[in-house]
Amino acid sequence: MGKDECKTMLDALNKVTACYRHLVTALGSTSDSQNLREELKKTRKKAQELAVANRTKLTALLKDKSISKDDRAEYERLWVLFTSSMELLEVDMKRSLEIGQDFPLKVPTRHLIQTGMTGSTTTVAARAMSVQNMKYEADANIDTVDLRELETEIAQVDQMMEEMEMKVQVAPWAVEAKQEAGAELKSTVSVGNSSVGVISICEEEPKETVEGENGTMKIFAGIIFTAVLLIAGILGYLVINL
Structure with a gap:
């Protein structure tokens, strides 16, 4: 009491x-x-x-x-x-x-x-x-x-x-x-088991997302590098012939 x-x-x-x-x-x-x-x-x-x-x-x-x-x-x-x-x-x-x-x-x-x-x-x-x-x-x-x-x-x-x-x-x-930091925010956002599932998925996504983004950036950088070399070659050929 x-x-x-x-x-x-x-x-x-x-x-x-x-x-x-x-x-x-x-x-x-x-x-x-x-x-x-x-x-x-x-x-x-x-x-x-x-x-x-x-x-x-x-x-x-x-x-x-x-x-x-x-x-x-x-x-x-x-x-x-x-x-x-x-x-x-x-x-x-x-x-x-x-x-x-x-x-x-x-x-x-x-x-x-x-x-x-x-x-x-x-x-x-x-x-x-x-x-x-x-x-x-x-x-x-x-x-x-x-x-x-x-x-x-x-x-x-x-x-x-x-x-x-x-x-x-x-x-x-x-x-x-008595509660973890941010527990009030999680309890406000979470409504039912479905919301808890969404939070769990969001917590697991960052690592996979970062890896996927890194792979995409590498491919994009390779394409740009190849295009630059190709343009440089074309320009060099035109300069020599002119």
Whole structure:
């Protein structure tokens, strides 16, 4: 139950952080608005709550000396995934702060940049956070207040990551992956046994293909060499007779 619970909590964190990244891409664009800023605020706070819950659960499990070797290896793998998610969240929060400072809401719309983002972002945020019909009241000082809060939260996330490194020392390079490199791509491309067969054939083809191409190139080179000699002979004959 511990592993399943950790995986569920980590999956929820990953979804919310992905939602936050999506929302950050709309900052400073024509889709930017007070509504977007409020969604960003709620989403990052939700991500931080999930981060604390993940940290507490995984830290307790990794400090438990009674767990088996296999369970510890799995918890260490989840810990590495968790820290990676936290690093991405911190990067996006800093990016949000920088863009928010460069593009305050209280400017004419013409100063906003065109990023290709159009329409509302509420659907994505609502789906990730299970919130519907999100409405926010106007805040006259939303730029100043929110950016200050964001700076504080970035510092808190940074401090939490430092504490995580001190409490749980898991070297990312020492954690073994459960899948081979590129396994996700193969599983996406492969559909059924027929697709597996196609992949196997494609993996075996290069050697035969290279050998066939080398033989063709040799024949082609021989033909060109013979043609050059023939033309040279003809030209020499014409020069002598003329």
